Structure formats: structure tokens, C-alpha cells
Amino acid sequence: MERDPIREYHAALRRRSGRGVRIRRADVAPGEGQRQFAARLAAMQAAPPGDLPDLASTRRLIAPSPRDFGAAIRVLQRHNHLLQKRFGIAWDLAAGAILAEAVRRGASAAALARALASQLRREGAGA
Numbered sequence: 001m002e003r004d005p006i007r008e009y010h011a012a013l014r015r016r017s018g019r020g021v022r023i024r025r026a027d028v029a030p031g032e033g034q035r036q037f038a039a040r041l042a043a044m045q046a047a048p049p050g051d052l053p054d055l056a057s058t059r060r061l062i063a064p065s066p067r068d069f070g071a072a073i074r075v076l077q078r079h080n081h082l083l084q085k086r087f088g089i090a091w092d093l094a095a096g097a098i099l100a101e102a103v104r105r106g107a108s109a110a111a112l113a114r115a116l117a118s119q120l121r122r123e124g125a126g127a
Contacts, residue, residue, distance in 0.1 A: 005073035006066055012092035033088035034097065040087075041101045044116065064102050064109040071110035072098050075117055082120040 064072070076083065076091035076098065083094050098116070102109035 005070035005077075008077075009073050009092055009095055012090070013096075016092065034093055037083075037087045037089055037094060038097050038101075041097055041112070041116065044112075044119070064099065068102075069095075069099060069109050072102070072113040075110065075113040079117045079120060082117070082124060086120060086123070 073091070073095050076094050080091045083089055083091060087094075098109050098113050101107075102112050105112070
């Protein structure tokens, strides 16, 4: 049976919030690590060409597809230890920030997650 990353994401948020089935963004209060992570995403500019679109170009903003968001979740799950080491947050909290930033930029959530993971690996190797 194939794993469903979106279902895993919702289950992780439910466990974190300690509440019932309905999850709202306000259920998980942002901590200092989440604020640092969101600031890092907003400032992230150095990505290989083709991974992220030029922010100056105009394009219709659309929400990432479930398949794209699922791919982003898988990347974040694989790099969970780097996220926890650098920002002190787990993949489920990072996934929400990645989704919001992808919508803001009009970019692929998976490409944004891959670019972030690449930068985190480079930083880890340089330390």
C-alpha cells in the first residue's frame, strides 16, 4: 500500500495540536524556530535557474497541486533532521510554511522544498 503524504501531514498536525479532526492554521502557535524558518524562506534567492521562477515575472498565482505538495512533504520528511538541527522545527510545521511561500511566489512547493534542502545540506557540509 502506498503512503499518502497529505494524510501524514494532517495526522502530524492533529498530533501536534492535540485537538480533533479539524485543523486550522491558528491551532499551531508559531515558535521562534518557525519565525526563523519563515524568514529564511522569504529571503531565499540563490536557487539554480529553472528551480524557481523569476519573482519579477508576472504569472497567475495558483495553489500547488496535491501531488506537488506531497512531493514537497517527502523532501521535508527526508531532511527532517536538518530542519530540527537548524530551526528546531519538524517537517510538518515546515510544510505549512513551504506551502504558503510557494503560493506567495507562484512557485512549485516541491521545487522550493528541494532548494531549501539543498541549502541546508550545503550549510551542514560547511560547518
